[in-house]
Amino acid sequence: MSARLLRFFGGGRTVPPPASAPVARERLQILLAHERSSRGQPDLLVLLRDEILAVVSRHVTLDPDKVIVKMDRGETVSTLEVDIELPNGFERMIAAAG
């Protein structure tokens, strides 16, 4: 039986699924661009994350459960979201310490 005939009998799909390879290509390009640039040197996003947390913790004692860090690495723009919950009255604590 020829391949075409086999396909006629076997190919039950009416709508072919959208090609997934272009999605794979785009995802890899974005990911690898970040990984290549950070190879051998600290990742900028990671560096910023660590330094921001270090600066804040110099002034307030950070409760690790109240610190939410999110990153999203995009093709042209990446975002770093640092959400720190500070206890009420921390300004007075700083004033007293200073």
Next chain:
Amino acid sequence: MAKVLVVTSGKGGVGKTTSTAALGAALAQRGEKVVVVDFDVGLRNLDLVMGAERRVVFDLINVVQGVAKLSQALIRDKRLENLWLLPASQTRDKDALTDEGVGTIIEELRTKFDWILCDSPAGIERGATLAMRYADEAVIITNPEVSSVRDSDRIIGMLDSKTVKAEKGEQVKKHVLITRYDTARAARGEMLTIEDILEILATPLLGIIPESQDVLRASNVGSPVTLNNAGSAPARAYTDAARRLMGETITMLVPVERKGLMNRLLGRRAA
């Protein structure tokens, strides 16, 4: 009670990461609270297969070293709210993982989840031994091919000797999951049969995952196959396997693509 399950194989490229993602998602789809943990330090890929590669903030090593809390490193799946990922580090090497550190993390995960799925790296080195170290159960991914079966046998030996359970005189509950099974080639006698594999490994069968384009398509778009195309043959096979892990008894079938002449004549759609 929480169960720690290692997905392992010895051999590389047999489908550990794909299977971890698919089984994890299938368990979560059935209402279980699941975390999938990537133990492949230095060469992580579970984040990519799960579609979370752009959202990794902290990783397993950060938690082991106390840089981050576990809650900060866990990434919640965008599609299933009871599915979480703990990514491996991409930059450190596997020596950064310690037996003690892994033990502490697993204990903490046990208090938060129903299932802790550990995606083992290939090989039999430190990463692989630590991935299986605290396991209650093991899924051994095997292809119907001689080198894969040989490596699975080696891994079974390690599960019986190098795990905490084994050292306590208990047994890690082992299951074989056969992946990339090609029914056409099996029918022509070109592949080891299921019976051959099970006889050689003397380990019960968890499921048979057919070779399928749906698996590649799912990893292309970063979605476990049970989520990306739930009606596809591999997704149904993974769902059956997940249900067996949960203790259900389900007839063992080799799921096939739902298409062909009869279905067309009967007007059935491909699921």
